[in-house]
Structures are given as structure tokens and as C-alpha cells.
Amino acid sequence: MRNNLYAIPLLAAVTSAPAQAELPEPVKAMIDAAIESGDPATVQAVISVARQTNPDDAEEIDALLASFNQEQAQLAAAQAAKKEEAIRTASLLENWSGKGEFGAFRATGNSSNTGVTAGLSLKRQGIDWTHKLRGRADYQRNNGVTSREQYFFAYEPNLKVSERMFVYGLAQYERDRFQGFSARYAISGGVGYKFIDELDIQLSAKVGPAYRVTDFVNGDSESRIAGLLGVDFDWSITDRLKLTHETNAVAETGGSATIIVDSNNTSLNFVTGLNAKVSDKLTTRFSYTIEYDSNPPMGSENTDTLSRVTLIYDF
Structure with missing residues (x-):
């Protein structure tokens, strides 16, 4: 009986904690579409609008932007390395x-x-x-x-x-x-x-x-x-x-x-x-x-x- 008395306040505390809000599906779909385009300007514009209309989801929105920026940096580094390798291995009559x-x-x-x-x-x-x-x-x-x-x-x-x-x-x-x-x-x-x-x-x-x-x-x-x-x-x-x-x-x-x-x-x-x-x-x-x-x-x-x-x- 005593165990049940202690469990009731704990259960009440757990059920009363606010659940973390998730980014609405239409907003996430809009951000995903912008990221899919690969255009940094488009992504920044959509992210800016999403932050204004969904301030409670700023952390998730920032995570999506950080992931995009990291992917773009890796892609740019790979392209730069490929271009440098092509220049270094080019013959005298190329480039x-x-x-x-x-x-x-x-x-x-x-x-x-x-x-x-x-x-x-x-x-x-x-x-x-x-x-x-x-x-x-x-x-x-x-x-x-x-x-x-x-x-x-x-x-x-x-x-x-x-x-x-x-x-x-x-x-x-x-x-x-x-x-x-x-x-x-x-x-x-x-x-x-x-x-x-x-x-x-x-x-x-x-x-x-x-x-x-x-x-x-x-x-x-x-x-x-x-x-x-x-x-x-x-x-x-x-x-x-x-x-x-x-x-x-x-x-x-x-x-x-x-x-x-x-x-x-x-x-x-x-x-x-x-x-x-x-x-x-x-x-x-x-x-x-x-x-x-x-x-x-x-x-x-x-x-x-x-x-x-x-x-x-x-x-």
C-alpha cells in the first residue's frame, strides 16, 4: 500500500511534463524540398520563414540547416579535390x-x-x-x-x-x-x-x-x-x-x-x-x-x- 502511495505522485509528475513539440509535417516537407533543390539561397529563405512561423521548433530547424551546411561543405571539398587532381595530372596541352x-x-x-x-x-x-x-x-x-x-x-x-x-x-x-x-x-x-x-x-x-x-x-x-x-x-x-x-x-x-x-x-x-x-x-x-x-x-x-x-x- 505504501509503495502505491509513493508511485502516485511520481506518475502524476511524469504525465504532467510537457511533451516536446515536433515540427509540423507540412513545414518539414517544405524544408526538405528546399534542401533537395541544393540551392543555399532557397534553403536560407525557407529556413527563415520556418523559424518565424514555428519559433518553438527552432532547435529542430537549426539541426536541419546544420546538416545541410555540412553536406554542402563536404560536396564543395570533394569537388575542389577533384578539380585540383585534374589540374595536377593534366598534360602540357590541356587546361x-x-x-x-x-x-x-x-x-x-x-x-x-x-x-x-x-x-x-x-x-x-x-x-x-x-x-x-x-x-x-x-x-x-x-x-x-x-x-x-x-x-x-x-x-x-x-x-x-x-x-x-x-x-x-x-x-x-x-x-x-x-x-x-x-x-x-x-x-x-x-x-x-x-x-x-x-x-x-x-x-x-x-x-x-x-x-x-x-x-x-x-x-x-x-x-x-x-x-x-x-x-x-x-x-x-x-x-x-x-x-x-x-x-x-x-x-x-x-x-x-x-x-x-x-x-x-x-x-x-x-x-x-x-x-x-x-x-x-x-x-x-x-x-x-x-x-x-x-x-x-x-x-x-x-x-x-x-x-x-x-x-x-x-x-
Whole structure:
């Protein structure tokens, strides 16, 4: 009898404890459907509404969200590992992307004319290494006479040292008979730094020693030790409008591998462009270039300008 008297209060305490509320089935079905879509924005929106309408079930709702976030993190890690493995095992000819460019130019300086311009740039992005190949040609003939002929090719490998610092190499070839040289070669290597590396704005600079050989149209040739400074700036104003600027300055020292009576020579190349995206693959580009040599060959002007209107195709 005494045992029964003690059991009655205990039973009353158990039966009077509130049962833990469960998330209503329609709400859980809504959350499950959002999770099934795999879209984080959709999941967050549905979770937010579920919390407001079912505050007593916040713990269960948070558990569902935590499970989704963990699954997404594991999926992202697996995809990143797969992508990294594909890059590491790719052959030298794989993982290249590029841009083809074609249009018209207007030149002033050593020649004043309008003609056609074409360019090609290739890029291979690795884990630590980036390889860039660039080429451009401007050409015009009037009445069987060439009035503009300029060629430019460059290869630049970059090695990432840290998230912002990199080491670069550069091999470059130019030809412009109207500026007074039949060929100009330059090699350089040094360090670079990304001052701004955001999704919509990037700013980087590089500096290093260089060695330049110039073959003039009159048959003379000279070799000089030089220094190179480069600045690259990209600003995505909108999803379809992008401002770009590139500056390359090569300042030669007085040292020379051959005996040439000449003062120091500084070459400057400024390129500012505005890209307007037409589609995912096609872009219209308006660019303005200033090319400057402080001491050009006799009979040549020291400043040339080029205005270009081109179409760029990404591949």
C-alpha cells in the first residue's frame, strides 16, 4: 500500500511534463524540398520563414540547416579535390583558355593611318603556376605599299609564392619598322604583388631586371641591361562592363654589350581599354595605346598612339 502511495505522485509528475513539440509535417516537407533543390539561397529563405512561423521548433530547424551546411561543405571539398587532381595530372596541352581578337585601328605618330588589327592570348591556370601567351599584329597596305606593320609576341610564366606575391618570367619580341627597329627582344624576371585581389577589382605590379636586344632597320644592333616595371589594373564596373589598364616601362641602363654612341633609352607602353560584354563568349573592346621611346632612331618620332575597336571571342 505504501509503495502505491509513493508511485502516485511520481506518475502524476511524469504525465504532467510537457511533451516536446515536433515540427509540423507540412513545414518539414517544405524544408526538405528546399534542401533537395541544393540551392543555399532557397534553403536560407525557407529556413527563415520556418523559424518565424514555428519559433518553438527552432532547435529542430537549426539541426536541419546544420546538416545541410555540412553536406554542402563536404560536396564543395570533394569537388575542389577533384578539380585540383585534374589540374595536377593534366598534360602540357590541356587546361588552356584563350581569347581571339579582330578589328580596326587608328594610328598616329610615325605613321598616320587606319588598318586591321588581330590578337590572340592564351592562358593556362595551374595550382601554383600560370602561363600566359600573347600575340598581336597591326597591318595596312595602300596602293601596294605597306604603311603600317607591327608585331608583338610575349610569353610570361608566373609562380605563386603566397596568396598575393608571385615570381614572374618574361620573354618578349617586337617588330615595328616604322618605329625604326626590325626586331627587339627582351627577357626579364622578378617579383610581383597583388595589391587588390577582389572579385570586381584587381591591381598588381611587378618589377625586375631585364636584358634587351634591338636590331635597327639600318643594320645596327645594340644590347642593354634594363629594368622592367609593370602594372595591371582591372575593374568590373558592372557584369557586362569592364575597365582595364596595363602599363609596362623598360628603362635601360647605360651599360651596353656593344659600343653604341647613345644615351639611355626608356620605353613606355600604356594600354587602357573598356570591354563591353555582348554575350558569354563575345565582347566588344575599345582601347587606347601610347607607345613612347625616349631616344628613338634618327628620323623616327618618340611617341605613337593607337586607337583600336575590336571584337573578342572567348574559347
